[in-house]
Amino acid sequence: GAVVSQHPSWVICKSGTSVKIECRSLDFQATTMFWYRQFPKKSLMLMATSNEGSKATYEQGVEKDKFLINHASLTLSTLTVTSAHPEDSSFYICSARDRAGQYFGPGTRLTVT
Amino acid sequence: QQQVKQSPQSLIVQKGGISIINCAYENTAFDYFPWYQQFPGKGPALLIAIRPDVSEKKEGRFTISFNKSAKQFSLHIMDSQPGDSATYFCAASRDTGGFKTIFGAGTRLFVKA
Numbered sequence: 001g002a003v004v005s006q007h008p009s010w011v012i013c014k015s016g017t018s019v020k021i022e023c024r025s026l027d028f029q030a031t032t033m034f035w036y037r038q039f040p041k042k043s044l045m046l047m048a049t050s051n052e053g054s055k056a057t058y059e060q061g062v063e064k065d066k067f068l069i070n071h072a073s074l075t076l077s078t079l080t081v082t083s084a085h086p087e088d089s090s091f092y093i094c095s096a097r098d099r100a101g102q103y104f105g106p107g108t109r110l111t112v113t
Numbered sequence: 114q115q116q117v118k119q120s121p122q123s124l125i126v127q128k129g130g131i132s133i134i135n136c137a138y139e140n141t142a143f144d145y146f147p148w149y150q151q152f153p154g155k156g157p158a159l160l161i162a163i164r165p166d167v168s169e170k171k172e173g174r175f176t177i178s179f180n181k182s183a184k185q186f187s188l189h190i191m192d193s194q195p196g197d198s199a200t201y202f203c204a205a206s207r208d209t210g211g212f213k214t215i216f217g218a219g220t221r222l223f224v225k226a
Contacts, residue, residue, distance in 0.1 A: 006156070034214075043202060043218050044157070093156045101147060102206070102214055104156040 003027055004096050006105030013084055013112055021079045021108045023094030029074035030096035035067070038091045038107075050077055084112040115140060117205050119217025126224050132190040134220045136203035139184065142212070143205040148177065148188045151200045151219075160201075161188070193224045 003026040013019050023033060032051055036044040048069050050056035056069035066088075068080040077096075081088055089112045094105040118137045126132045138146075147162035163170045163177040163186065170177045176189040190197055200221050206214040 002159070004156075041221075043216050046213060049213065091154075099208070101145075101159055101162060102204075103159055104149070107154070107156040109154070 002098075002100065002103045004094065004103045004105040006094055006108055008108060009106060010109040011111070013110070015085055015112055016083055018080055018082045019084055019110060021081075021092055021094070021110075023077045023079070023096070023105050025075045025096040025098075025103075028096070028098050028100075030077075030098055031074075032097045033071055033077040034095040034097070034102075035069060035077075035079050036093045036095065038093060044093065047079075081110065084110070086112045088112050115215055117203060117215045117217045119203050119220060121220060122218065123221040124223070126193045126222065128193065128195060128224055128226050130193050130224075132193045132197065132222055132224070133187060134201055134203070134222070135185065135187045136205075136217050137183075137185045138205045138215075140205070141184070143207050143215075145206050145208060146177070146179065146186050147204050147206075147214075148175075149202045149204065149216075151202065157202060190222075193222075195224045195226050198222055198224050 005024045007022045035047045047062045048056040048058045050069050050071040052071050052074045058064045071077045093107045148160045149157035150160045151157040161172050161175045163179050165181050174191045179186045200219045202219050203217040204214050
C-alpha cells in the first residue's frame with residue numbers, strides 16, 4: 001500500500017515552454033500533498049504544500065506564478081513549471097501524506113535546454 | 114527550533130557490519146520520526162518510523178532507537194549489505210497543527226562487499 005506515482009519520470013523541454021508533472025496517490029486518499037525539489041547530493045527542499053480544493057502554500061523564495069500547483073482531488077496534484085529556463089532543471093519529487101505517514105513519488109527529472 | 118541535524122554525512126561499512134546514522138531535533142512538538150532510503154534517481158522510500166512513546170522499533174535488519182530526553186534518534190542497519198548502499202534521510206514532523214516534515218541533510222552509505 002501507500003503508493004505514490006509521478007508522471008512523467010523524466011522530461012526534456014526547450015527554454016520558454018511549460019511542463020506539467022502529475023502526482024497521484026494510488027491506493028489512499030492524501031490529506032496533504034507536497035512538492036519538493038532536490039539538487040544533486042542534497043536533501044529535499046520543500047517548494048509548496050497543498051490541500052485538496054485550496055490554494056497551495058509556497059515556501060519562501062518559491063515563485064508561485066512560476067510553479068503552479070493544482071490540487072484537483074484527494075488523489076491528484078499537478079505541478080506546472082511555466083516558462084521553464086535551464087536553471088529550473090532539477091529533480092522534482094511529490095509526496096502525499098495520510099494518517100499513517102508521508103510517502104514519496106519516484107521523482108521527475110526535468111532538463112530544460 | 115525547526116532543524117534536524119543528521120550525522121555522519123557519509124559512511125563506509127564492511128558487508129555484514131552495523132551501519133549507524135544519528136539525528137537530533139530541537140522542537141519537542143514533533144511526534145513522528147521517519148527514516149527514508151533513497152537510491153540515485155529515485156524518490157525517497159519510507160523505511161521505518163517511530164513515535165516518541167516507544168524507545169525502540171525494529172523491522173527486519175533496521176532498528177530505530179529513540180531517546181526522548183536527549184531529543185535524539187538513530188537508525189541501525191544490522192548485517193549491512195551492498196544493496197543497502199543509498200542515501201538515508203531522517204525526518205521529524207507532527208501529525209496535527211500543519212507541521213511540515215523537516216528533513217536531515219542525508220547520509221550517503223556505502224557498504225563494501
